[in-house]
Amino acid sequence: MQAYVNKYKGKCETCHQWVQPGKGFICRDEHGLVKQKSNTRYVATWCKAHCPAKIGVLKTEGPRRLMVKNGVGCCVTPYEPNNLDLFRSMPGARFRRVEDRNNVLGSPYWEVSLKPGDRHRLLEVADRLQLDIDEELQEIEKSKEAQVATVKGLYPFQVAGVDWLSKGDNRLLGDDMGLGKTVETLVAFPKDVRAIVVVPAAVKYNWEAECIKWRPDLKPTVINGKDNFRFPNVGEVVIINYDILPNSFKPVKPHANAKAWEEVVRISLTERELCKGAIVVFDEAQRLKNPETARYKKCKGLSMVCGKVWALTGTPLDSRPMDMWNMLSCLGMAQEVFGRFKRNQYGQKGFIELMNGRKKKFGGYEFGHPEPIVPELLRRVMLRRLRAEVLPDLPKKQYHTIKVDLPKNLQTKMDALWNEWGELIKEKELPPFEEFSEIRAALAESRIPAIMELVDDHEEQDVPLVVFSAHKAPCEALSRRDGWEMITGATSAKKRQEIVSRFQAGELKGIALTIRAGGVGLTLTRAWKAIFIDLDWVPSWNTQAEDRICRIGQLANCVEIVRMVSDHPLDLHVLDLIAWKISVIIAAVEKLMEVKKEVKNVVEAETEEQYQARLEAIAAIEGEDYEDLPWPAIVLDPAIPF
Numbered sequence: 001m002q003a004y005v006n007k008y009k010g011k012c013e014t015c016h017q018w019v020q021p022g023k024g025f026i027c028r029d030e031h032g033l034v035k036q037k038s039n040t041r042y043v044a045t046w047c048k049a050h051c052p053a054k055i056g057v058l059k060t061e062g063p064r065r066l067m068v069k070n071g072v073g074c075c076v077t078p079y080e081p082n083n084l085d086l087f088r089s090m091p092g093a094r095f096r097r098v099e100d101r102n103n104v105l106g107s108p109y110w111e112v113s114l115k116p117g118d119r120h121r122l123l124e125v126a127d128r129l130q131l132d133i134d135e136e137l138q139e140i141e142k143s144k145e146a147q148v149a150t151v152k153g154l155y156p157f158q159v160a161g162v163d164w165l166s167k168g169d170n171r172l173l174g175d176d177m178g179l180g181k182t183v184e185t186l187v188a189f190p191k192d193v194r195a196i197v198v199v200p201a202a203v204k205y206n207w208e209a210e211c212i213k214w215r216p217d218l219k220p221t222v223i224n225g226k227d228n229f230r231f232p233n234v235g236e237v238v239i240i241n242y243d244i245l246p247n248s249f250k251p252v253k254p255h256a257n258a259k260a261w262e263e264v265v266r267i268s269l270t271e272r273e274l275c276k277g278a279i280v281v282f283d284e285a286q287r288l289k290n291p292e293t294a295r296y297k298k299c300k301g302l303s304m305v306c307g308k309v310w311a312l313t314g315t316p317l318d319s320r321p322m323d324m325w326n327m328l329s330c331l332g333m334a335q336e337v338f339g340r341f342k343r344n345q346y347g348q349k350g351f352i353e354l355m356n357g358r359k360k361k362f363g364g365y366e367f368g369h370p371e372p373i374v375p376e377l378l379r380r381v382m383l384r385r386l387r388a389e390v391l392p393d394l395p396k397k398q399y400h401t402i403k404v405d406l407p408k409n410l411q412t413k414m415d416a417l418w419n420e421w422g423e424l425i426k427e428k429e430l431p432p433f434e435e436f437s438e439i440r441a442a443l444a445e446s447r448i449p450a451i452m453e454l455v456d457d458h459e460e461q462d463v464p465l466v467v468f469s470a471h472k473a474p475c476e477a478l479s480r481r482d483g484w485e486m487i488t489g490a491t492s493a494k495k496r497q498e499i500v501s502r503f504q505a506g507e508l509k510g511i512a513l514t515i516r517a518g519g520v521g522l523t524l525t526r527a528w529k530a531i532f533i534d535l536d537w538v539p540s541w542n543t544q545a546e547d548r549i550c551r552i553g554q555l556a557n558c559v560e561i562v563r564m565v566s567d568h569p570l571d572l573h574v575l576d577l578i579a580w581k582i583s584v585i586i587a588a589v590e591k592l593m594e595v596k597k598e599v600k601n602v603v604e605a606e607t608e609e610q611y612q613a614r615l616e617a618i619a620a621i622e623g624e625d626y627e628d629l630p631w632p633a634i635v636l637d638p639a640i641p642f
Contacts, residue, residue, distance in 0.1 A: 012047040068136055089377050161184040187215070197239045249297075282310075285327055321351075
């Protein structure tokens, strides 16, 4: 038996005096445990004088290894409290103590998942923790590598995305906009696939064209009309928009729980069997954020009955944290990521606690910045690559803000609203929706003269322009100019594609688009400059709109994003509020935890001579002052708390 410095306060087993952390010792028991715990006594505590065991060296630098033992994935490292959240984020992570019945090593370790679909995340974390990885875990499926190698024209990161998608049942591809999520999904389909692709109406024909280009061996079928849905045959990709999914996927019971959902959808047993072997893909999956809508209910029913669920989105967190929970719940991924919605009876945190949420006085939740572990947990089901990481040569974005003077008729009203809403906005709260919407629409319309002047200047220099607005009035004004077209929610999918083709071919001087209608499914890389007359309240919609010009195919070295804002404190603070929301999104989705390896010398080893001399001294001076006993030097690191 050997002794080590105590990490927790405890009473000496011999003299029953309290021993403060770092001032006494604990001993290994017959199982080799050194852990000291106040509520469950695995080991005993002794003061310096009465320590019965030989003092040894506490080893913080031990093996760092990811291995397979008896078919179980084992992650073995020294105790590193700063990295615990990273260990917990590994797929299937569960800490196995020595006394656990299922312990296969005889010492503490983290048990992790060995499923092929979890391999990418497992190796990613192991690499960040600098673990030695068994060769067995690093093997690549040669058959899939060969299949991907036959597809020419993919970037290396896209090949990795195809491999990752093909190995999992529940997948959320969260790549930045413009990195080719559609192509990766199509290439990842197996040859005998039966796929249902659910997309926004505006991009149905884009999916059809990409399928013909990248997977000529598959048959794309575009569904139009609410009553024309059918299940795909082998080798077929059925493409349908969200709004015309059949009601048969909605649950019979309005409040059916998630586990029973697949048992209450209105489809026959034959159709249910067809679904089990199918892959369902939800493009722009951030739209599945409102559980009260028919769209959400039908998509959740479909995801419950299909064998595999793949979701694509460049904005995993659209605006509010609850949006992300609802989306993951609809896709059947929420439990795998967060485990639970709220803290359970054992004190384990759920989504609410991890997102620093608390109940509002009149219902609902308000959230702060998420815990650092949140983006790591998301990566259990999500693969996310940013443009700057995988395509360093892609043009950078430069942002400029243009202040626009307020008309006199709006100045007085804005002053009054600032007095009424100023404190609310400073606290990062949204003003009353209807009034706020009215004033935003009025501000957008007031900027029409300013945007016309900007367009005149750019047309003189023959600069193609893409102009966005959250409102229709400025777009309509621009569409009346010679050489301009407009895309709004009322523009049909075929008309959109025609306008885009004409712009890319140089037949148009510019395009005016509403942010939500023109922010998805379009490539406008002929333009290197985009002007936002105003911004959408949801940051992700603005980002998606920007990426219509900043994507693969853009030849300019830099793209310019110009934002117009009224010269008034109210409008300027709203811009700051949107920036704050962006910071929350980055913290929840993109920010990775820093790995910290702890190295500290806690106590010198005691020689056999020192040990025997101390035992003799203890026996000789029992009951006297123990401070003069021959103790080895204790070297504590003050930067590391006990």
